[in-house]
Amino acid sequence: AAALGALAAAAFPPLHLVPLLWLAFPGLLLLAGSRAGPRGAFGVGWAWGFGHFSAGLYWISNALLTEADRFAWLVPFAVPAIAAGLALFIALPVVLARLWPEGWPRVLAFAGLWTLGEIARGFLLTGFPWNLLGTVWAFGALPVQGAAWIGTHGLSALTVVLASLPLVWGRAAWAAGGAILAGGAVVGLVRLAAEEPAPAPVALRIVQGNIAQAHKWREELRIAHFRRYLALTASAPPAEEGARLVVIWPETASPYMLDADATARALAAGALPGAGVLIAGSVRLERQPEGHTPPIRVWNSLLAIGSAGDVLAVYDKHHLVPFGEYVPLRGWLPVETVVPGNLDFSAGPGPQTLALEGLPPFSPLICYEVIFPGAVVAADARPAWLLNLTNDAWFGVSSGPYQHLAAARMRAVEEGLPLVRAANTGVSAVFDARGRTVASLGLDRMGVIAAPLPAPRAPTPYARAGRVGPLVLALGLALVATALRRQRHVMS
Structure with a gap:
């Protein structure tokens, strides 16, 4: 799990190896689902998060080495301590996602819970919203235009859904993935084609x-x-x-x-x-x-x-x-x-x-x-x-x-x-x-x-509503997951 989390960090700048998420996220949910109880799932989620944040934030050690005589002793502890704390924002969504059955309900619920965790990470203990998952698309302007509506947090939610699609592979997954990518491309092309006002x-x-x-x-x-x-x-x-x-x-x-x-x-x-x-x-x-x-x-x-x-x-x-x-x-x-x-x-x-x-x-x-x-x-x-x-x-x-x-x-x-x-x-x-x-x-x-x-430009929908948009999206994903869970229960 820790290795998969570290692998996912390679999707962030400057590498932007986004396809690795299609291995890291399914692996996380499969490993967590294989544990018998919440404690085991929590351990998997925490280990994944620890590897993820350790690899993504390794550069913090560089700050400590600028005055090595004073702070070099902290290098073995600082990044692991930060990663250990931030990993809780992944471990908790992993545990809670087990309340939904495998398949679409768990994938959608986990995407919503992940996003709520990211939003909370921006507030608790003064906040540290570094490396929000939506920034994996920031290698160009086209893929990130959706942030004008749903913010980076909203892009994170959609990214979790996309990355977890191998767990629900089939026509529905192909259709959902294609719709998300095509929708993002259309939004990007339309926004970037708009005439720019004079500087x-x-x-x-x-x-x-x-x-x-x-x-x-x-x-x-x-x-x-x-x-x-x-x-x-x-x-x-x-x-x-x-x-x-x-x-x-x-x-x-x-x-x-x-x-x-x-x-x-x-x-x-x-x-x-x-x-x-x-x-x-x-x-x-x-x-x-x-x-x-x-x-x-x-x-x-x-x-x-x-x-x-x-x-x-x-x-x-x-x-x-x-x-x-x-x-x-x-x-x-x-x-x-x-x-x-x-x-x-x-x-x-x-x-x-x-x-x-x-x-x-x-x-x-x-x-x-x-x-x-x-x-x-x-x-x-x-x-x-x-x-x-x-x-x-x-x-x-x-x-x-x-x-x-x-x-x-x-x-x-x-x-x-x-x-x-x-x-x-x-x-x-x-x-x-x-x-x-x-x-x-x-x-x-x-x-x-x-x-x-x-x-x-004119204020974007996100500029007007702020974090309300991604919050509604995250809660909406959880509600859809709950509806699917009830439907599956009735059919069974």
Whole structure:
């Protein structure tokens, strides 16, 4: 079971070996069904999930090795511990699916229960909806267009049904599989054939400094890192006539605190290739009044800086990474954050829409804030585009950056909004509102992307209803499975 779960992880980016799911999912249900009781089925489901998440999240160890002297001892424990917890979201659906008889009832019920587990995984214990099964189709824009209606969670449900069809092989299975694939293809072709509105008069310049995480915060290299970003910014082509220039740096790209360091801001603004705005990731710090605890508060922030070096807007990351940016139950757990300094970051107020003069309003998303379906846009102010700043240098050259990129692409399709992504070591990219790649710069490369800002589309059904759509689909599958179970019972 663990081996089958690991095999299923190869369907995720960057490999996208989707046909392996036709072996992994039937194998899971057959093994679980062969056990006499719920405890045995739970063990099979947990082992499958453990193998699945261990193989899919192995890259987390790379973050621990950036400071090997402090955290290398955690490598044998961190990924297995995370995988062991996440495996529960698979073990429970496997056990519950046994309430339905084998065949179509169990396949449909399991698909619905799997999807409910994925939705729960995005909330419980602050949430970690990484590698949702629907992202296996994110190797292109065509297969993922259905996410505009049912979200990535809905694609996960349909993927489980497709992958489990060998258990109900026959004419009905062929018809169901063909209908799902054909329906997805038609939806994709129709959406991608729609005429695109004219892009906004915005000239994007995305700077990818490609600074290794092990070097990023070394004191003796701070000036060199800052100069690299200044030089890349100055080398960027100026804006086209009539377009508003926007230069974008990744998460924590500046080694200096731009909100408090006027000299650093002036240098950054002076490097702009013309009048425009710099949007940059930077740590932000505030000293608290005497007697307050903690005495210092720190934020992982995005700052918009004008041509004169003035701060135009600030956004503070609100969805922090446990053990990366803060330690849960710090008074009880004797561990440090992976981020240097061992300070807990403070959380911002939540999703926001920033409006800068001459720019369409945008929703800022820092790092893994982009992986949460239905939670990337402020409820009261729909933006015209999504902006994701990230530092995937933590993941090294691994599958992690590609998985993160796929999640970002899915948010563009779900919301019907273009997404602009600036990553320190890559992959930086621009997606249009259909999830098509407008421009990109690959992993472990240094350079500047010059691209227009694609236009937004009307709110998608998913953007209007959020997770209600996939939730209804999951419950609907369970209800159909229940109806089939009753019909089979009556006939028997």
